Amino acid sequence: MDELQEKAKQLLEAGTVQVVIGHAAGRGGRRPVFVRSPAQAGKLVHDDGCWQNLATYLGKPEVRKLGRAAVVASPPVLRAMVQLGAERQLGNDEVMALAVVTGGPVRTLATLAAIEGHLASLPDEPPAADRTELGRLAAMTVPERRAFWAEQLDRCVRCYACRASCPMCYCERCTMECNRPQWVPVASHALGNLEYHIVRAMHLAGRCVQCGTCGKSCPLGIPVHLLTLFAERSVQQHFGQGGKASGKPVFAMSTFRPEDSETFIR
């Protein structure tokens, strides 16, 4: 057993947690797994193929019912847990983390406060490949970007895999479900898709943990994570505060500073 499996086994044996949420081998990749007995701890793996943000399961009643959980958490998962705590979705002592870095040591973090402290020492930025893509899009002209997003978003079928896989999309009644009046069109036509993805990017601005799970979850390979990453970067650049720069969550879009500045308001 490796360090991760050993630590998970100990937590389960001691009854500290009733379930360890992690990844296991799946068909041609990795899949989320919910280990409930020490004997099953050998299933747990962590490598770069483990991209699904497991913090999303902390919003799922069927998973919470299993009991107190420890989450095998890469940095974006840790960021999500802290942000969920800041937004009152998780209590400080409710969930533990087994903080992992591929090929690195495993740290047991028993509270959200401990996770926050641990995060302060870690970089908080999107993966390099995504930064490159953002740069490529930023270099395009407005009509070129319009053509790019039109081509991409027109393919969207509104399966909501992006929303379902995102730990920060935990609303029991999402804006998409507001139907008196129907605010965002349900139909996956061009306008409905554009509106949905813009709304989602805006609702994540300042809260996005930059994991890229939304884009990777899209069955059609639409890079929707670029929209949320962009909105997040916009918040960080303009207001000098992201969701969790320095580990501490800040509520960038529901607060303000009188000295916030811009050049476009006449």
Added chain:
Amino acid sequence: MGTSVTTPTPLKEGSTFEPKITAFVCNWCTYAGADLTGTSRIRYQPNVRVIRFPCTGRIDFMLILKAFAHGSDGVIVSGCHPNDCHYTTGNYLARRRWIVFRDVLEFTGIDLRRLTFAWVSAAEGAKWAELVDEVTDRVRALGPYREYQALASAGIE
């Protein structure tokens, strides 16, 4: 007494296009300011439809896109100057929202020349007229926002 603050740009020869401008404004400042424009008998172009909100903080950013989808060629969003909000903080929150929303719109390739934000106070009747005239002229020159309106029927079989 009827003075026009600006002279509208003449239409291109033969063109009869008149832009539709929707303005989302706050009740306490910009709406009152627009009232003052009227009582001062300042004339300005009639292309704007004004929609009154209690505060710019109440303006959902999606309303801007809804206006374009429903046929607006240009949109104005205007409210109280920072530090003057009737509800103290509404416009500060709106400002943050507009900053990010504008960035996201530009990132997705939407024409920002058609969207104008302003602070117009209850005393700035002249500014309101100037603003509307300038925006109307600019949007008239840009033409109808057909590209966005076409989205409404794209992708339906």
Added chain:
Amino acid sequence: MSPEYQIGEGSLEALFAAITADGRRIWGPRAAAGCIEIGEIRSAGELARDQVHPISSAKAAAFPRVEKILSYRMDGKDVAIDDPPLPARPTVLFGLRPCEARGFCALGTILNWGTPDRFFNARMERTTVVSIACTRSDEACFCTAVGGGPDHPAGSDLLLHPLAQGGYDVVVLSDKGRALVALAPDRFEPARGAARIALAKIEAEFQAQEITEQLPRLFDHPIWSEQSLRCLGCGACAYVCPTCACFDIQDEADARRGVRLRCWDSCAFRLFTLHASGHNPRETQGQRWRQRVQHKFSYMPERLGVLGCVGCGKCSRACPVDMDFKEHLTEIAKFS
């Protein structure tokens, strides 16, 4: 069925040109954003060849993602309703997997149950299906477990078998298929019994019949919540599935006019069965997962006489959390 014709690889371009000249559009597997999807193709060169399965299904040709079913205008106090003209543009689906083609049979059964769906039927009538038999499969495929196979003819108008020398044997399965051959008759030579590339071998790990028989007594079994723990409740599996036909009706209107649209829906969404009162008969993901399997393997065979699954595996490939349907179904079949 023995092949009547043979067509060379090099003749496909000319065939496509003839199809296009006849006013038809062509859909087939093509590359897009790092995956293979079913979309419009204009030349044989755009066809994605080296793929087992496109991520999406071709059902959108007859059951579109968003479809207008009527529009209306307010005429004073009266309402004027306009029925849209039934679709006129014929389509050729080229290069489908036989399992996908078989999916149209199930779709047709569902959408003609009780009331014939004239939109689906009109589109289907104008659609010609050309499948290519499978010489490769992957881990997600399970057509043989559900009564299908790599060269199953159901749902196809023409079935092509890849030949060792290149090109294809052509089996004509319907009048529509014959009409397609007639568009470029000089490109279709008589079949010469040329050696075919061997069909993919897909071992059946269960038989659908076993599952159909067991499902009624498995209704309250804990396996449903167990298997669906990682399910996120998105619509990816339903939307890529060749046989899923659930839909939502949405009216998009203002005070003066509106359209009524039919859009895809998924039983995996929590909202699918949420009542206006707030009660949800399928509140947990386990209940919704159970519904999915029961519907395809029990209710449909029982009521419509057709299985709701063709074993294409698109659901498993599209799922962001690796809900592997073959694996789940094999586990369920073990209860028999």
